[in-house]
Amino acid sequence: MRSTFPLVLTFLVGMFMIGEFFIPHWRYHVVTAELLEWGLILAAAAFVLGLINLVQVNLPKVIERSTDWQYKSVMLIALFCTLAAGFGGGIERQSAGQAYKWLFDFLFVPLNATMFALLAFYIASAAFRAFRARNLEATLLLGAAILVMVARVPMGENLPLLGDKLPQFMNWIMDVPNIAARRAIFIGAALGAVATGLRVILGIERSHLGAD
Amino acid sequence: MYRFFDRIQHMDRRWIFLGMALAILIPMLFPITFEFKVDERVQALYDSVEEIEPGSTIFLSADFDPASRPELEPFYRANLHHLFRNDVKVVMATLWEFAPPLILPIMEEIAAVHGKEYGTDWAYLGYKPGKELAIKAIGENIPKTFPKDYRETPTTDLPIMRGFKQAKDFAMIVNVSAGFPGTREYVLQIQGQYDLKVASACTAVSGPDYIPFYKAGQLTGLSAGMPGSAQYEKLVFPDGPPEGIRLLATQGINVLNLGHLYVILLILLGNIGYFLTRATDAPSGGKGG
């Protein structure tokens, strides 16, 4: 019963939700909308569990003074300060002058932008390391990448002789081989997703339940 | 020469980072501008906005965060100027939780420049969690999805929202999208179902993913990354920006010149070193997939 009930429930709900796409009747969608709302509520409730997990994992390490406990204490202090600022500010928390807004504008925004900016540097080092013309396919990839990078910037459009042709060639690369490959990946992934979904709904795949 | 390239092959990554930092800083301090052409997709986006009848209302979904601000904020600003200049009304909402503090002040600023009144010429319905479900809900019933605007006014009481219940009631949807949820979800969830006109501005990395949607006619226009934003700025302000307005993407795109060239130089150096040293080094481990 313990292993059967989840499978039966998964099957029934899964088949019902598949039907939502094919059955437009509003009476059917009333039920599916209700189920989706339940899912949202569950996900929101899990945030409380996530908060508990964060504290459960990091607080003992701070107390025991284990490796890098200082960083964990900074994380916990930031967590509780932001919670306090958010609850304290309430609906107006994003208004000017609020502590939450200050934390967002002067801590979160710069840090977020910094992390994203790291990508520029990591792309350079990854490209330097990985783009080697080891074989024909790698050489084609390399050539296309260089052409697209040059054509994408105004400097490339203004090159003598090539300036007019490069954007056209870049557009061809983006419009033809790029789209073809992405559509192939998309179709393959979609079919894989259908198969995976059916496996879970039909109870063939059970590793997520722990049953075998 | 061999030793030089061998050292290049094995140099500390931090030299690469330093070079990239210089490649970004130098053009910021000493800008060199180049003329650039407008891409067909950006032109189509501009034209689709131009075709909106004055007095119509569009739905703007501004879904970006501080990380994607440099790429998308310039488009967002230019688009608001474009819409308000053409007397198009804007109903805005967002599906990204960190977008509100970014998008609302900009909207208020630009609405004030054009003398637009809240509730009549523009409205901001706030942030809605739920990602794809929220988009589906926007397609079905906007007042139910956003019962109140950010000022706690019931949405149905806003003059701008009279007669607008669903996404298809709007003349167009403009989606400024930094990722997920974003343009793909708008196209997959509601564009086809309601045959909506959707235009998208996205980050450069997502641009190639959305080109098939544009080619299939599911997007009326597409602006990708900072180059797209710069091209759009050029169309909106063909004679240069009015006083007090900065064209952020047009300034930023000049930085891309040297940055891209630097990466190309690194790749070329790496390959030259690879071929020169290949005879003595063992090939690196296989890459599956």
Added chain:
Amino acid sequence: MRRLLVLLVPLALLFALPASASQEPADVPEVKIRVTVEPRGPAVVPVIHWKIPATIDVGHAGLYLRIDRAAAADGPYDQVANIVSTPGRWEGPQVPAEQRAELESAWFRVRAFDTGAPGVAPTMRGASVGHSVSGPAKVATAPEEAPATTPEEADYVPPAQSGSSGLFVTAPRDGDGLNLNLEWNRGGDPKGWAVVRRASPDGEWKVLTVGLPAGTREFSDKVTSDPRTDPPADAYDYRVVALDRVVLEDADVPTILAAGAASAAVTGTLDPSWIRTQFGPLMLLLIIVAVGLLMWWFTSLARSGEEIYIRRIPGIDAIEEGIGRATEMGKPVLYVPGIDELQDIQTIASMLILGQVGKMVAEYQSDIIVSCCIPIVREVADEVVRAGFFQAGHPDAYRPQNTRFISSEQFAFCAGTNGIIYREKPATNIYLGRFFAESLILAETGFVNKSIQIAGTAEATQLPFFIAACDYTLIGEELFAVSAYLSKDPRLISSLKASDWIKVFCVVAIILGTLENTLLDGGFIQSLFTIAAG
């Protein structure tokens, strides 16, 4: 034999079809148009309404309309506009009122084209009969037809001198039963339009809108926003009012009805549908059923002893090697299931794989750290890894504090996971799921740490970064194959074969559809896979 069937069936479908229309105007479906001349202050404008027939597929590729004008029915025609087809209405440039007669005697032609393709000119998909501008003396020269009962079939009538607005109320095809579409064809120069409604036949009239712009001729009404609390009636009556003055939003119904020329009440009946009848959704249902049937078939073959071959995927083989490496080095395995919600199929696939990986880690008596971005994913991951350890016979070895929720913010999660990599120094990093911009940062950090890295995602935008920075990358559908591959369960492997055969079908359909479109100018196969607007 099986391969032959897959090839023959689409071929039979293709050649059983009649050859599609040529490009001659006489052979394409007719686009019904109605042309009027309407005043705009001191000027007049030509206004064309059109109806794209259902036999032309509009939704997938989009149609452009070329509007031409000529002084006489047989031309020569000059192009005056080139626009998208969706508005259903075009208003031409204003001319002085003195030129009204000339405008009324002009002939307009509307031709619908598709968008073409790179190197291929657009193809005409429909054309209008040359209609003159309708005025008191002229009528449309449409072919004789039986009297129509729906606006799609009816000829548009000339604008009435007074009285009826020619209001049509219809329910959309394959609708949810909550929408009614209004169309009317009254001419004149109203200030705007108002729409009122009541539940038929004896409900109270209610104002729907008073703010429709003057040029509007259609309106879509969702009769209830929440059918749970406000179930719809079976039918509704509508009246449309051509306003001759501005009316306030809160005006009552009698005031609105008195504020202009009101149409008679027209009843629209809701028509909820229990099944979508377009080809596209039916084809999708067929594909899903086909996957299920093929799974069952191949499972039967596997049970009967037949060996099912699947090719080696080095990235999946590397997972076990990586776990072994971690055991030898005494370092943990880091598993990152992506940053998307639990309901995303890639996250689900990642959870399925995590069960197998957890079991392998337990068998190797190593450690696994799972870094989660979404709290509910963390809860599921906790259960899955615990179950894996239990199945391996080492339930006590599982440490719940190794399954961690970091942050639901993308880059905070990335920073936290980087911290785990730097501090815990995992020997093997496994990134399987849906990733976004943080993918390269994670992968580069793992590279610096000299971890073996195996990544897999169906997010095409991130694949280049993983390919550049990781040792093994699983592309797209390979992510969904990992669970079956690792388990070696015949039932799961049979699902791989099933989806592979459907892929063969898709490839054949694409080739045949391309040939049909190119050589025969047809669109039948395309229409089979098109999910039209609902």
